[in-house]
Amino acid sequence: MATDYTNLPTPSFVYVDFCLVPLGTGNPSVAEEVAEVQRVLNASKLSYTLHSAGTTVEGPWDDVMRAIGQAHEALLQRGIVRIQTSMRVGARTDKVQHWKEKIDRVENLLAKDSKESK
Amino acid sequence: MATDYTNLPTPSFVYVDFCLVPLGTGNPSVAEEVAEVQRVLNASKLSYTLHSAGTTVEGPWDDVMRAIGQAHEALLQRGIVRIQTSMRVGARTDKVQHWKEKIDRVENLLAKDSKESK
Amino acid sequence: MATDYTNLPTPSFVYVDFCLVPLGTGNPSVAEEVAEVQRVLNASKLSYTLHSAGTTVEGPWDDVMRAIGQAHEALLQRGIVRIQTSMRVGARTDKVQHWKEKIDRVENLLAKDSKESK
Amino acid sequence: MATDYTNLPTPSFVYVDFCLVPLGTGNPSVAEEVAEVQRVLNASKLSYTLHSAGTTVEGPWDDVMRAIGQAHEALLQRGIVRIQTSMRVGARTDKVQHWKEKIDRVENLLAKDSKESK
Numbered sequence A, B, C, D: 001m002a003t004d005y006t007n008l009p010t011p012s013f014v015y016v017d018f019c020l021v022p023l024g025t026g027n028p029s030v031a032e033e034v035a036e037v038q039r040v041l042n043a044s045k046l047s048y049t050l051h052s053a054g055t056t057v058e059g060p061w062d063d064v065m066r067a068i069g070q071a072h073e074a075l076l077q078r079g080i081v082r083i084q085t086s087m088r089v090g091a092r093t094d095k096v097q098h099w100k101e102k103i104d105r106v107e108n109l110l111a112k113d114s115k116e117s118k
Helices: A031-044 A061-077 A099-116 B031-044 B061-077 B099-116 C031-044 C061-077 C099-116 D031-044 D061-077 D099-116
Strands: A014-023 A047-051 A054-059 A082-092 B014-023 B047-051 B054-059 B082-092 C014-023 C047-051 C054-059 C082-092 D014-023 D047-051 D054-059 D082-092
Touching: A014 A031, A014 A061, A014 C014, A031 A047, A031 A054, A031 A061, A031 B099, A047 B099, A054 A061, A061 A082, A061 D061, A061 D082, A082 B082, A082 C082, A082 D061, A099 B031, A099 B047, B014 B031, B014 B061, B014 D014, B031 B047, B031 B054, B031 B061, B054 B061, B061 B082, B061 C061, B061 C082, B082 C061, B082 D082, C014 C031, C014 C061, C031 C047, C031 C054, C031 C061, C031 D099, C047 D099, C054 C061, C061 C082, C082 D082, C099 D031, C099 D047, D014 D031, D014 D061, D031 D047, D031 D054, D031 D061, D054 D061, D061 D082
Parallel strands: none
Antiparallel strands: A014 A054, A014 A082, A047 A054, A082 D082, B014 B054, B014 B082, B047 B054, B082 C082, C014 C054, C014 C082, C047 C054, D014 D054, D014 D082, D047 D054
């Protein structure tokens, strides 16, 4: 096992979907914090989309993780003392697939169902 | 601590966002499996939406969890031997808020930014 | 596609690992809430273990999800108005594997490394 | 809103708990891949622990994310074509708390229960 693990690069393309939760704010609403996160992502110039349960960002591993880390720091600097975040990360080398294409593939499969049942 | 924990009910309304991953299929694509999951959700009559990194389902805890459990079982019965799923669950008693309203609130906050910067 | 999805059962054995976050409490500590969750799990008679980043519960899908739902309800009844939970669910039909065995397998593989490097 | 988001730092201390799933391998077991991930973390010199449902790593945001990114890359370079990972991230500024202390606090609360019920 002669791999030099310390010099490995990080993946060149990933998607990261995340949902950030501020703790101890005394306010059950998180809209202000989610808006601030979007501002950080917007400044990053990465491709991202807000959806029903989080935000998906796409790009090189280091850039995506740096932007999400900055989003955490932005909230900590505004006085949020604790943050708990859930993330889903996807990496693949067999093809580059934008999230929109993934949804399209599923919807095409489902469209065939209704044709077949006629 | 006299609470009778065994007879507690489960929450009357939750949203569950999930991303299901089949293992050991020899195929890196998951579109077929995601389509099958949508069919199970469709049969459940619950409200759900497919997005960039998963599917969000809303309704009573027991109904939502039963439908997602059935989605797992549907894939196991089709020969998938192992499934690993990531979920985000949200429960709140202060108000009922459909996911669309949550996104609208954030977008309204961001819309104010651009007005203020003019 | 003649499957009757509405009558599908749920998986007979799963592990669910979860991390529950109370929102709007005004207190960044979550130890009280985590302790309450352990009390609910203890009453459920299911097998569970608390670890560095959550709690893992094992058993039939319906029983595990009911217990975790009751844990949410226990906190909502104590006045927590919003909860956000992250879960990992694992289901497999090829074998029953307790989480302890999974860790042992990995540690056995790593133990071979140090023998080989001598 | 004059914040310069692009020059924000990332948090100085986080814990990241992750569970990495290789897709398309034709093998439902993941022990080999989990062992490889541990080797990358070991080389990183960060503090980490393997538990019932994942691995928890602690340290500065950039270092932790770099190590986890390298773990992904190590598997991609070994021929895994797709990886899906679930992560929980915790950041706080009110105190530095090792995961072991968090568990101790909960267990101390539960120990009081049994004293009170005597």
